[in-house]
Amino acid sequence: MGGVARRVPLVLLSSVSSDSHTWNLVFLQLLLEEAGHQVVNLGACVPDGLLIAEVGQRRPDAVVISTVNGHGRVDGARLVTALRSHPFAADLPVVIGGKLGVSGPDPATAEHLLRAGFTAVFQDDAGPEHLIGTLRAALEPAPVGAR
Amino acid sequence: MIPGFGAAVRAAGSLVVQPRMGFADPAAMRAGLLATRDARATTVGTITVDSYTRVGDLAAARRAGASGTPLNGYPIATADPRATADVLAAAAFPVQVRHGSALPEPVFAAMAGLGLAATEGGPVSYCLPYSRVPLSRSVPSWAACVRALSEAGTDAHLETFGGCMLGQLCPPGLLVALSVLEAVFFRAHGVRDVSLSLTQQTSPDQDLEALHALRALAARFLPDVTWHVVLYAYMGVYPRTGHGARALMADAAVLAVRGGASRLIVKTEAEAHRIPTIAENVAALELAAAVAATTTPDPGPPADTGLLAEATALVEAVLDLDDDVGHALVRAFAAGVLDVPFCLHADNAGRARSHLDTDGRLRWSSVGGMPIDRAGVARAPRLSSTGLLEALGRVQRHYDSMEEDRRVLGDRPRAAALGPA
Numbered sequence: 001m002g003g004v005a006r007r008v009p010l011v012l013l014s015s016v017s018s019d020s021h022t023w024n025l026v027f028l029q030l031l032l033e034e035a036g037h038q039v040v041n042l043g044a045c046v047p048d049g050l051l052i053a054e055v056g057q058r059r060p061d062a063v064v065i066s067t068v069n070g071h072g073r074v075d076g077a078r079l080v081t082a083l084r085s086h087p088f089a090a091d092l093p094v095v096i097g098g099k100l101g102v103s104g105p106d107p108a109t110a111e112h113l114l115r116a117g118f119t120a121v122f123q124d125d126a127g128p129e130h131l132i133g134t135l136r137a138a139l140e141p142a143p144v145g146a147r
Numbered sequence: 148m149i150p151g152f153g154a155a156v157r158a159a160g161s162l163v164v165q166p167r168m169g170f171a172d173p174a175a176m177r178a179g180l181l182a183t184r185d186a187r188a189t190t191v192g193t194i195t196v197d198s199y200t201r202v203g204d205l206a207a208a209r210r211a212g213a214s215g216t217p218l219n220g221y222p223i224a225t226a227d228p229r230a231t232a233d234v235l236a237a238a239a240f241p242v243q244v245r246h247g248s249a250l251p252e253p254v255f256a257a258m259a260g261l262g263l264a265a266t267e268g269g270p271v272s273y274c275l276p277y278s279r280v281p282l283s284r285s286v287p288s289w290a291a292c293v294r295a296l297s298e299a300g301t302d303a304h305l306e307t308f309g310g311c312m313l314g315q316l317c318p319p320g321l322l323v324a325l326s327v328l329e330a331v332f333f334r335a336h337g338v339r340d341v342s343l344s345l346t347q348q349t350s351p352d353q354d355l356e357a358l359h360a361l362r363a364l365a366a367r368f369l370p371d372v373t374w375h376v377v378l379y380a381y382m383g384v385y386p387r388t389g390h391g392a393r394a395l396m397a398d399a400a401v402l403a404v405r406g407g408a409s410r411l412i413v414k415t416e417a418e419a420h421r422i423p424t425i426a427e428n429v430a431a432l433e434l435a436a437a438v439a440a441t442t443t444p445d446p447g448p449p450a451d452t453g454l455l456a457e458a459t460a461l462v463e464a465v466l467d468l469d470d471d472v473g474h475a476l477v478r479a480f481a482a483g484v485l486d487v488p489f490c491l492h493a494d495n496a497g498r499a500r501s502h503l504d505t506d507g508r509l510r511w512s513s514v515g516g517m518p519i520d521r522a523g524v525a526r527a528p529r530l531s532s533t534g535l536l537e538a539l540g541r542v543q544r545h546y547d548s549m550e551e552d553r554r555v556l557g558d559r560p561r562a563a564a565l566g567p568a
Binding site for chain 2: 044
């Protein structure tokens with residue numbers, strides 16, 4: 001969980017470094033806001049260092065990476081590996097979704113990204129309700145007595 | 148001797164059709180260019196650059212090459228120049244490099260080394276939609292690249308991408324203005340042969356009016372430059388069915404010919420699913436050419452609903468801001484005189500909003516600070532995620548819901564059934 005107590009969860013929304021597409025980000029911002037989150041949308045072509053700095057400064061409750069140019073498997077794995085190396089991001093819900101490879105959805109891609117450190121992976125065939133459901137579950141306060 | 152890109156389009160007796168195409172492997176790129184050249188259509192070729200090269204991450208492009216990671220385009224800046232030269236020599240027809248770079252130095256430098264003179268983009272259209280580079284950096288970068296290209300030889304040809312921007316939900320009066328302004332920018336930096344783009348959107352009538360406005364403003368603002376208009380087949384969420392994709396592509400060809408465009412960039416049946424194969428691209432080229440062959444240009448101008456006036460006001464307002472058109476563009480966006488709806492770039496004011504009317508025309512819900520007549524603005528309810536998806540998916544749903552056995556070419560067989568070329 002983010003280190004800041006908030007009534008409205010803050011989600012950092014971003015693409016990966018090589019991806020210039022933005023309609024996915026415009027849509028997801030609206031979707032996340034409708035689901036009750038505050039959203040900071042970093043836009044397209046976000047360098048790894050910028051995303052990591054924004055996470056460190058803003059301490060979001062979750063990070064959503066959306067990418068559709070087919071390079072997500074490579075760029076996402078590199079990004080989350082670097083992000084998880086920072087203590088402030090070790091336990092953060094960080095998810096990725098979109099068109100993650102150049103040939104369509106692929107279980108090996110999901111597994112690769114989960115092993116790299118993503119909390120969840122949503123490939124092109126996943127509906128947006130899965131993202132909202134996953135975030136709701138990840139952002140729920142831990143029950144009394146757990147951990 | 149391969150003719151220059153612009154000259155080849157002008158010399159063509161029919162609509163020139165062109166794919167988007169980029170494969171990392173030179174042998175595949177070569178095969179794609181040859182198949183494009185040999186298609187049953189009047190064609191020009193494309194080398195689409197990969198997205199690492201587009202953003203200037205040449206190290207990543209090199210690493211991908213070394214490790215065999217698939218790239219989504221041809222890494223023209225890091226590929227062996229001799230291999231690329233062999234590909235171009237084998238193709239032996241006009242080729243345009245397509246990229247998407249806000250800071251296009253690596254692409255232009257690679258082109259110079261290869262003797263390639265035709266490319267596309269612009270300081271606004273490859274900056275605001277696709278990068279986080281400040282416009283104040285993109286403008287001087289593009290100015291220097293354009294000037295160097297114009298000084299390298301007489302075949303320099305630049306196509307504006309401003310007629311597309313985000314590819315959806317932009318009322319075309321603004322697209323026309325941006326396309327004209329980028330062409331004026333190219334001319335200011337020495338290029339004498341240009342093309343002005345416009346993308347097919349949700350209303351054929353509105354698009355015809357936009358094409359007419361684009362040609363009128365090109366004639367007015369580019370009197371000493373040779374130019375032609377290029378139409379992009381729909382750049383938004385594409386039909387998922389084969390019949391829907393083909394019908395949309397056919398309508399793009401009709402629109403191009405009726406509206407006086409000289410060149411059309413096609414989309415394939417694979418667009419909604421993945422990067423197209425060479426065969427899919429050839430099928431799209433041949434379909435577009437076959438449909439264009441049975442279409443004639445409109446004899447007179449379309450009904451005037453005010454689109455030319457809107458585009459003219461925008462162009463004039465920007466050019467009034469500064470004698471240097473590049474500086475004028477920076478000041479225009481900073482002041483909100485230009486404002487692209489749904490564009491996330493920090494230099495875009497982000498107050499303009501558009502919506503899809505029931506008749507399929509794109510209309511302003513809010514014009515922000517743009518000098519557009521507010522009397523006709525219809526402020527729609529705040530856009531929801533569902534509303535956005537509905538608008539983005541309108542074309543896909545319309546074409547996918549058409550009856551499957553509606554033959555695009557009447558009783559003629561599909562181009563692919565005609566046998567090998």
